Amino acid sequence: PETITVAELANRMAERGADLVKALFKMGMPVTVNQTIDQDTAELLITEFGHNFKRVSESDIDIVASTEDEPEGTLLPRAPVVTIMGHVDHGKTSLLDALRGTDVAAGEAGGITQHIGAYQVTVPSGDKVTFLDTPGHEAFSEMRARGANVTDIVIIVVAADDGIRPQTIEAINHTKAAGVPMIVAINKVDKPGGNAQKVREALLQYDVQVEAMGGEVQDVEVSALKRTGLDELIDKILLQAEILELKANPDREAEGTVVEAQLDKGRGPVATILVRKGTLKVGDIFVVGAESGKVRALIDDKGKQVKTAGPSVPVEVLGLSGVPGAGDTLTVVENEARAREVAEYRAGVIQRKRTTQAPANLESMFSQFR
Numbered sequence: 521p522e523t524i525t526v527a528e529l530a531n532r533m534a535e536r537g538a539d540l541v542k543a544l545f546k547m548g549m550p551v552t553v554n555q556t557i558d559q560d561t562a563e564l565l566i567t568e569f570g571h572n573f574k575r576v577s578e579s580d581i582d583i584v585a586s587t588e589d590e591p592e593g594t595l596l597p598r599a600p601v602v603t604i605m606g607h608v609d610h611g612k613t614s615l616l617d618a619l620r621g622t623d624v625a626a627g628e629a630g631g632i633t634q635h636i637g638a639y640q641v642t643v644p645s646g647d648k649v650t651f652l653d654t655p656g657h658e659a660f661s662e663m664r665a666r667g668a669n670v671t672d673i674v675i676i677v678v679a680a681d682d683g684i685r686p687q688t689i690e691a692i693n694h695t696k697a698a699g700v701p702m703i704v705a706i707n708k709v710d711k712p713g714g715n716a717q718k719v720r721e722a723l724l725q726y727d728v729q730v731e732a733m734g735g736e737v738q739d740v741e742v743s744a745l746k747r748t749g750l751d752e753l754i755d756k757i758l759l760q761a762e763i764l765e766l767k768a769n770p771d772r773e774a775e776g777t778v779v780e781a782q783l784d785k786g787r788g789p790v791a792t793i794l795v796r797k798g799t800l801k802v803g804d805i806f807v808v809g810a811e812s813g814k815v816r817a818l819i820d821d822k823g824k825q826v827k828t829a830g831p832s833v834p835v836e837v838l839g840l841s842g843v844p845g846a847g848d849t850l851t852v853v854e855n856e857a858r859a860r861e862v863a864e865y866r867a868g869v870i871q872r873k874r875t876t877q878a879p880a881n882l883e884s885m886f887s888q889f890r
């Protein structure tokens with residue numbers, strides 16, 4: 521049976537662990553914050569505190585609303601969040617770069633794109649797609665382990681001339697474990713010696729049936745180098761997104777996930793936040809992991825200062841008390857006293873369980889996957 525520690529659940533709910541312990545005691549379960557409870561108890565507790573949850577997979581739950589139910593009719597479509605995985609050298613970075621090149625909004629911003637760990641592309645139809653640029657399978661499972669199920673769709677890149685390799689299998693397994701739909705991008709089809717059909721057939725061995733093989737997994741032939749097949753890939757992402765009916769309420773206090781964070785020489789602690797719901801605004805007071813702060817500035821993936829960032833939008837946040845960890849949740853709270861209280865409490869919990877702590881920047885640890 522799946523379990524979660526009281527502390528971790530409190531963290532996800534942005535509640536105090538002590539309050540959860542109290543509630544559990546009343547329910548006849550005397551436990552401490554460091555003890556684990558099973559999924560049914562967790563769900564009961566989440567409801568008890570007036571939060572919502574959804575089972576994102578058989579083994580994981582996601583808390584979808586902090587303090588109130590999302591009122592009827594407040595949910596609006598949001599852009600899909602896509603992660604690219606695959607074996608080293610199969611073209612993950614090249615594909616990310618190529619997809620970034622399709623952004624019709626990039627020109628307007630002067631073409632200066634900066635690396636903030638995630639970016640959003642506006643495709644010619646006007647639809648938007650957010651790509652997470654934190655590659656690496658460990659990064660993906662680490663984020664998940666920390667309760668950050670940020671990815672809606674995984675693209676598995678397989679080089680047509682190299683076929684299924686160990687990290688391809690790993691990527692398939694991670695994606696299945698997360699219960700996230702995948703799209704197979706067969707890359708390097710420009711290369712002589714590439715055999716896309718062989719890849720499709722080989723995938724069957726790993727229980728991945730692409731459409732051409734009578735299955736339901738979408739696949740597309742691309743060349744990141746020659747920039748072919750990209751429109752088709754984007755169409756498939758949008759189609760998958762439509763099936764998923766991705767929605768969020770932009771009209772509430774923001775909640776987001778740290779994609780990466782570091783101490784910047786001139787700007788102090790900086791975190792890239794992927795907004796999950798609500799709208800993050802300059803001036804908002806927030807808790808993020810064991811840190812707190814007030815949004816001093818928001819900078820988008822084109823390096824432009826913005827006043828707000830809505831669901832599925834990645835944005836750099838300035839004004840943090842310190843550097844949070846990748847996968848930490850940012851929650852906007854009503855006032856500074858509340859922010860400090862939650863942050864201090866979390867700091868205590870995090871200190872106690874800091875044995876194998878996640879790095880502040882997942883990328884630094886998993887740079888070999890780039």
Ligand code: GDP
Nearest residue numbers: 608609610611612613614708711743744745890
């Ligand atoms: P990653 O390790 O998965 O991020 O792979 P990279 O994007 O770094 O690509 C590895 C190598 O494959 C680089 O030398 C790329 O130029 C090359 N490459 C990537 N995509 C293509 C492609 O579509 N066609 C060809 N011919 N080479 C590619």
Ligand code: MG
Nearest residue numbers: 612613889890
């Ligand atoms: Mg790479």
